[in-house]
Amino acid sequence: DAGVIQSPRHEVTEMGQEVTLRCKPISGHDYLFWYRQTMMRGLELLIYFNNNVPIDDSGMPEDRFSAKMPNASFSTLKIQPSEPRDSAVYFCASSPTGGVTEAFFGQGTRLTVV
């Protein structure tokens, strides 16, 4: 397996624009996580899914953020409208079960909102 695949790797957009980040989890993994990493706040869990269903979205900062998982092999994180403070590295991770197991991370999407 190629691992968790995220696209794009880098995204530069203007304030107010819609941004869509994409993630393909490892095949067979039931859990998918979206994290955001910044220097100020570290690594924050935004939302996670189990079998394509959102389980906990308490980390989503605002209504401008939304995430979907239409099927087991694809998820999106959308920011609309984007703001400069959304600039961060966004990571997607997946794990095979929700029990005591490791998470596999993608390479991340570096988002810059100007």
Next chain:
Amino acid sequence: SQQGEEDPQALSIQEGENATMNCSYKTSINNLQWYRQNSGRGLVHLILIRSNEREKHSGRLRVTLDTSKKSSSLLITASRAADTASYFCATGAPDSWGKLQFGAGTQVVVTP
């Protein structure tokens, strides 16, 4: 919000020396994990220790867990330049299957 707090925030050592970093957490856990992040890359899992375990080894890594003190330590023995990275602890709660809360990380620099 972050569950774990790593100490120190940064560590600079020479090749061959040991590196020790600590993680403290606040609430009950069922497991604690350590991850490494190289600059500009994603996180890579290193080792997992369950709440009923006290010590675990994997190659040059040694992890301890003290649930009474809500703390863990990661020891990297005989460090190499390639160990230069940020190291994060992550905790899993008993009632939140799969959900991991990460600490702020320890930045380790190993000089040849």
